Amino acid sequence: MAERVTLVTLAAELGVSRQTISNVLNAPSRVKEETRVRVVEAIARSGYRPNSAARQLRNRTSMNLGMRLRPAASDGVNGAVLDGFLHGLTEAAQDRGYRLTLFCADTDEQEIHRYEELLSVADLDGFVLTSTNRDDQRTVWLTEHEVPFVTFGRPWNTAGKPVLSQHSWVDVDGRSGVREATEHLLAQGHQQIAFLGWPAGSGVGDDRWMGWVEAMTAAGIPDGWSALRCAGDDSVPAGSTGAAELLGRGATSFICASDSLALGASAYLWQSHHPDAAASVIGFDNTPVAAAVGVSSISQLVRAAAREVIRLMLRQLQEPGGRPEPVLLAPKLELRDLQRFTQ
Amino acid sequence: MAERVTLVTLAAELGVSRQTISNVLNAPSRVKEETRVRVVEAIARSGYRPNSAARQLRNRTSMNLGMRLRPAASDGVNGAVLDGFLHGLTEAAQDRGYRLTLFCADTDEQEIHRYEELLSVADLDGFVLTSTNRDDQRTVWLTEHEVPFVTFGRPWNTAGKPVLSQHSWVDVDGRSGVREATEHLLAQGHQQIAFLGWPAGSGVGDDRWMGWVEAMTAAGIPDGWSALRCAGDDSVPAGSTGAAELLGRGATSFICASDSLALGASAYLWQSHHPDAAASVIGFDNTPVAAAVGVSSISQLVRAAAREVIRLMLRQLQEPGGRPEPVLLAPKLELRDLQRFTQ
DNA sequence: ACAGACTATTTGAACGTTCATATTCTTTAG
DNA sequence: CTAAAGAATATGAACGTTCAAATAGTCTGT
Numbered sequence: 001m002a003e004r005v006t007l008v009t010l011a012a013e014l015g016v017s018r019q020t021i022s023n024v025l026n027a028p029s030r031v032k033e034e035t036r037v038r039v040v041e042a043i044a045r046s047g048y049r050p051n052s053a054a055r056q057l058r059n060r061t062s063m064n065l066g067m068r069l070r071p072a073a074s075d076g077v078n079g080a081v082l083d084g085f086l087h088g089l090t091e092a093a094q095d096r097g098y099r100l101t102l103f104c105a106d107t108d109e110q111e112i113h114r115y116e117e118l119l120s121v122a123d124l125d126g127f128v129l130t131s132t133n134r135d136d137q138r139t140v141w142l143t144e145h146e147v148p149f150v151t152f153g154r155p156w157n158t159a160g161k162p163v164l165s166q167h168s169w170v171d172v173d174g175r176s177g178v179r180e181a182t183e184h185l186l187a188q189g190h191q192q193i194a195f196l197g198w199p200a201g202s203g204v205g206d207d208r209w210m211g212w213v214e215a216m217t218a219a220g221i222p223d224g225w226s227a228l229r230c231a232g233d234d235s236v237p238a239g240s241t242g243a244a245e246l247l248g249r250g251a252t253s254f255i256c257a258s259d260s261l262a263l264g265a266s267a268y269l270w271q272s273h274h275p276d277a278a279a280s281v282i283g284f285d286n287t288p289v290a291a292a293v294g295v296s297s298i299s300q301l302v303r304a305a306a307r308e309v310i311r312l313m314l315r316q317l318q319e320p321g322g323r324p325e326p327v328l329l330a331p332k333l334e335l336r337d338l339q340r341f342t343q
Numbered sequence: 344m345a346e347r348v349t350l351v352t353l354a355a356e357l358g359v360s361r362q363t364i365s366n367v368l369n370a371p372s373r374v375k376e377e378t379r380v381r382v383v384e385a386i387a388r389s390g391y392r393p394n395s396a397a398r399q400l401r402n403r404t405s406m407n408l409g410m411r412l413r414p415a416a417s418d419g420v421n422g423a424v425l426d427g428f429l430h431g432l433t434e435a436a437q438d439r440g441y442r443l444t445l446f447c448a449d450t451d452e453q454e455i456h457r458y459e460e461l462l463s464v465a466d467l468d469g470f471v472l473t474s475t476n477r478d479d480q481r482t483v484w485l486t487e488h489e490v491p492f493v494t495f496g497r498p499w500n501t502a503g504k505p506v507l508s509q510h511s512w513v514d515v516d517g518r519s520g521v522r523e524a525t526e527h528l529l530a531q532g533h534q535q536i537a538f539l540g541w542p543a544g545s546g547v548g549d550d551r552w553m554g555w556v557e558a559m560t561a562a563g564i565p566d567g568w569s570a571l572r573c574a575g576d577d578s579v580p581a582g583s584t585g586a587a588e589l590l591g592r593g594a595t596s597f598i599c600a601s602d603s604l605a606l607g608a609s610a611y612l613w614q615s616h617h618p619d620a621a622a623s624v625i626g627f628d629n630t631p632v633a634a635a636v637g638v639s640s641i642s643q644l645v646r647a648a649a650r651e652v653i654r655l656m657l658r659q660l661q662e663p664g665g666r667p668e669p670v671l672l673a674p675k676l677e678l679r680d681l682q683r684f685t686q
Numbered sequence: 687a688c689a690g691a692c693t694a695t696t697t698g699a700a701c702g703t704t705c706a707t708a709t710t711c712t713t714t715a716g
Numbered sequence: 717c718t719a720a721a722g723a724a725t726a727t728g729a730a731c732g733t734t735c736a737a738a739t740a741g742t743c744t745g746t
Contacts, residue, residue, distance in 0.1 A: 004463075006732055017696045022734060032694060049463045053399035054732035057701045062396070064444075069433050083426050090412050090445045099465065100445045101407075102433045120347070120392045122442065236635040260635065267636070270614065289632045292579040292603065293610070349702055360726045365704060375724060397702035400731045 005048040014042050025050065062123040065093055065313065068111050069102045070130060081285050081302060082130060085152060088306025089128060096314060098125075108133070112141045119147065126313050128152065132169070134203065139167055148316040150309045154326075156203030168312040168324040170305050174204060174284070177298040177331035178211025178255055181282045184333060185253045186219050190280065194228040194251035196242045196261050208257050208284065232261075239264020243281075244272075253280030259290040259297055266295050266338065279338045286334050294338045298331045305329055348391040357385050368393065405466040408436055408656065411454050412445045413473060424628050424645060425473060428495060431649030432471060439657060441468075451476070455484050462490065469656050471495065475512070477546070482510055491659040493652045497669075499546030511655040511667040513648050517547060517627070520641040520674035521554025521598055524625045527676060528596045529562050533623065537571040537594035539585045539604045551600050551627065575604075582607020586624075587615075596623030602633040602640055609638050609681065622681045629677050637681045641674045648672055 003009070007018040014021075016035065023030045024039040031039075042048075056062045067089065070082065090100050101124065105111040115138075118124045126148035129138060134156050142149045143166060151169040178195075185193050195212040198205035209229070216225050228251050232238035243254060243265035254269075254277070256262035262283025269278035283290050286299035308327045315322060346352070350361040357364075359378065366373045367382040374382075385391075399405045410432065413425065433443050444467065448454035458481075461467045469491035472481060477499050485492045486509060494512040521538075528536050538555040541548035552572070559568050571594050575581035582604035586597060590612070597612075597620070599605035605626025612621035626633050629642035651670045658665060 004732095007734095008732075018732090019697080019734080020695060023695090026734080030694075035694085047463075049460065051400070051466075051732055052464050053396050053405070053466060054701090055734080056396035057394070057400055057703085057731090058733045058735085060701080069430055071430060086445075087412055087414060087447070091447045094447055102429075102443045102445065104430070104434045104437055117392065120390075121395050123394075123396060263635070292606070347702095350704095351702075361702090362704080362727080363725060366725090369704080373724075378724085394702050397731090398704080400701090400733085401703045401705085403731085 005046045006051070007048075010042060010046055010048050013046075014039065056123055060123055061125055063097060064099045064101050064122065064124050065126050065128060066101050066103060066115070066118050066124045067128045068105050068114070068130065071104075081287065081300060085130070085302040085306050088303035089309060091303075092307045092310035096310060098310070108136070108138050111138055115142065115145075115147065119145075125317055126150070128309055128313070132156065143167060146320075148313060148320070150312045150316070152305060152309055154203070166324060168316065168326065170308045170312065170327045170329065172300045172305060172331050173328045174208040174298075174331070175211035175214070177284070177333065178208045179215045180211075181255050181296075181298055181333050182212050182215035183219075184335070185255070185280060185282070186215065186221075188253075188280075190253040191221055192225070192228060192250050192252045194230070194246040194249075194254050195257075196230050196232075196239060196246065196254055196265060197257040198234060199231045205257055212255055234258050234260050236260050236264040236267070239266075240268035243268045247272075247274065247277065252277055254282070256281065256283045259283035259285045259287040259295065262295050262297065263289060263293065266293070270338075275338075282333070291334075291336070294336045296333070296335045299334050300331055301329060348389045349394070350391075353385060353389055353391050356389075357382065399466055403466055404468055406440060407442050407444050407465065407467050408469050408471060409444050409446060409458070409461050409467045410471045411448050411457070411473065424630065424643060428473070428645040428649050431646035432652060434646075435650045435653035439653060441653070451479070451481055455481055458485065458488075458490065462488075468660055469493070471652055471656070475499065486510065489663075491656060491663070493655045493659070495648060495652055497546070509667060511659065511669065513651045513655065513670045513672065515643045515648060515674050516671045517551040517641075517674070518554035518557070520627070520676070521551045522558045523554075524598055524639075524641055524676050525555050525558035526562075527678075528598070528623060528625070529558065529564075531596075531623075533596040534564055535568070535571060535593050535595045537573070537589040537592075537597050538600075539573050539575075539582060539589065539597055539608060540600035541577060542574045548600055555598055577601050577603050579603050579607040579610075582609075583611035586611045590615075590617065590620065595620055597625070599624065599626045602626035602628045602630045602638065605638050605640065606632060606636065609636070613681075618681075625676070634677075634679070637679045639676070639678045642677050643674055644672060 007021050011018045011021055016039070020031060020035065021039055024036050028036055052063060093100050101122065103114050103118065105114050115127060127142065129149060129151040130153065132151050132153040132155055136155060139149070139151065139155065149167065151167065152171070154169055154171045182193055193216065195209060197209050200206055228246055228249060230242035230246050232242055239256065239261035242261065246254065247269070254265050256265060262281050266278050266281045269281065281295060283295050283297040286297040290297040308329065312325055312327065315325070350364050354361045354364055359382070363374060363378065364382055367379050371379055395406060436443050444461070444465065446457050446461065448457050458470060470485065472492060472494040473496065475494050475496040475498055479498060482492070482494065482498065492510065494510065495514070497512055497514045525536055536559065538552060540552050543549055571589055571592060573585035573589050575585055582599065585604065586608035589597065597608050599608060605624050609621050609624045612624065624638060626638050626640040629640040633640040651672065655668055655670065658668070
């Protein structure tokens with residue numbers, strides 16, 4: 001077994017003191033250029049790496065960020081979104097020298113307990129929250145305890161509208177994504193464009209819905225289009241049911257609030273021999289399934305979002321009192337040709 | 344800000360020494376029952392938690408396990424499997440007081456570099472490996488450096504057969520799963536059962552294929568069934584292509600090596616007006632998509648697998664010299680009714 | 687040549703544990 | 717009543733780092 005290299009052993013070998021090496025790493029300006037170079041070379045040669053436990057003990061900082069891993073959504077189609085986000089987050093954190101620690105919790109309340117535990121036991125430096133509720137208690141707790149955090153998702157208040165943020169967040173502008181998708185269908189000549197969403201009241205769902213309303217209004221589509229809207233739960237069957245109904249009301253194309261809905265709609269339309277309508281379905285989240293089946297979808301660009309989250313987190317860690325920053329990313333419309341398996 | 348509770352402050356408050364409290368936690372037998380109770384109560388009352396950085400520094404042990412997060416598979420449908428595994432792993436680790444640290448790597452070689460780094464910097468206690476290659480270099484390195492690890496997936500040697508394991512692993516018995524699924528179709532009266540898989544040579548793929556061969560042989564199906572096999576890449580379109588070809592050769596039902604293939608097969612059969620054949624497709628992995636669409640599938644029970652991985656890991660951590668243990672779990676056939684969207 | 691002002695480097699202490707050893711207290715036997 | 721043995725608890729040192737303060741080294745201007 002190779003001997004462990006520490007500040008002390010390396011210092012002895014070089015004939016300098018611990019602190020000099022420490023300074024080379026943490027405050028290079030304090031050290032003469034010549035020694036600095038000599039030390040840097042020695043570090044590279046010896047493979048020395050500062051021990052994080054010792055640093056953590058001394059600095060109360062662990063270079064570790066925490067994130068709750070949520071159980072796969074009931075439906076599961078959309079679970080893949082957080083999967084991509086997690087990957088991007090790990091990567092971005094790693095690039096900056098941070099590590100990611102996962103934990104589980106069944107409820108938000110339990111999540112807060114885990115914060116407390118992880119802070120005192122493992123000195124986590126901050127947390128990333130993934131799905132923000134209305135009047136989220138977690139953000140209240142974290143703010144009160146002055147723990148750095150960034151949310152992926154806007155804070156929505158009781159009225160279901162985004163509130164002026166007390167904290168940094170990153171989100172994807174669903175409204176503009178849906179608007180753009182609607183405009184795309186309009187440009188293709190569609191007029192009877194339906195919106196397949198969720199019951200009014202959810203911040204995210206209403207936001208996406210508004211994108212459709214805006215585009216349709218702006219296009220000056222004659223009256224009646226606002227009835228081309230259907231709300232149900234977030235599932236494949238709900239997509240089929242909704243599509244059936246909207247088709248009956250004359251819809252020729254469909255914007256859906258999720259890929260689950262889009263998948264159901266597309267399958268129904270195809271099977272009921274409306275191939276053109278089936279090809280004019282646009283989903284949301286750009287899940288792998290939509291890609292595999294060839295359904296167009298609005299992509300959240302989760303990798304970019306993850307990178308932004310880490311950027312905001314580091315800003316907070318560097319200047320604790322800083323002003324919170326909101327980041328709203330534009331999603332990207334992924335257009336595809338529906339797979340037609342019959343020749 | 345609440346004052347931090349440490350061994351010293353708590354000891355002072357109680358009028359005992361640091362070490363006594365430490366013993367209550369780590370070696371209760373050394374301490375008089377009466378004091379033990381008194382200390383335990385004080386710990387609960389004060390909310391004291393041992394600081395893990397200090398423990399880590401002293402013990403060279405971090406209660407932290409590492410796992411590489413792999414980029415979502417090209418296809419993505421099957422990515423959900425590792426997602427469920429990750430969740431189960433986090434949960435099981437957490438229940439035993441361990442935490443999970445994620446990291447990224449592009450290649451196996453890079454992964455080994457990360458092991459080295461994480462071991463010296465963060466004193467990780469062990470690693471969980473997810474996809475084992477043939478003659479996996481990572482397991483070689485970890486064994487040589489006496490680092491505890493468990494793989495999810497059998498070690499396959501160059502011949503593509505499972506080797507006598509030098510290390511602990513957990514895997515799902517794909518062969519028996521496929522055999523069971525085939526037997527299920529046989530019991531339903533099917534004889535022309537096709538197998539839609541990958542090119543020969545992959546350990547996992549060949550193993551699943553063998554399950555079909557075994558069941559068909561055992562059932563004494565008349566000659567000719569062995570031609571009802573198709574191999575392609577792991578994608579939805581490949582499933583459709585394969586199904587089309589096999590249908591031409593007389594297949595009435597289909598066992599697939601993955602849900603991607605099953606999805607493609609099912610969609611093709613449905614669209615080409617073979618609803619009965621479409622309803623007799625069985626996939627592998629029981630992904631959320633298969634569930635959503637109503638395709639039957641063989642489930643890997645990843646949560647149970649994750650729990651086993653943690654159990655084996657803890658065994659290794661407790662007795663470092665112990666004999667490696669292989670665990671082969673039986674998968675579970677999930678039968679579903681295909682969603683029929685047309686009335 | 688020397689005080690004064692920097693610059694560069696070193697030393698002691700501390701972060702919160704646990705191991706090894708030392709001390710104190712309790713019991714038992716002679 | 718005391719010595720010895722054993723049980724219970726306490727103390728010093730160490731893990732590897734960084735902060736704060738101390739020391740050594742270099743330069744400037746007179």
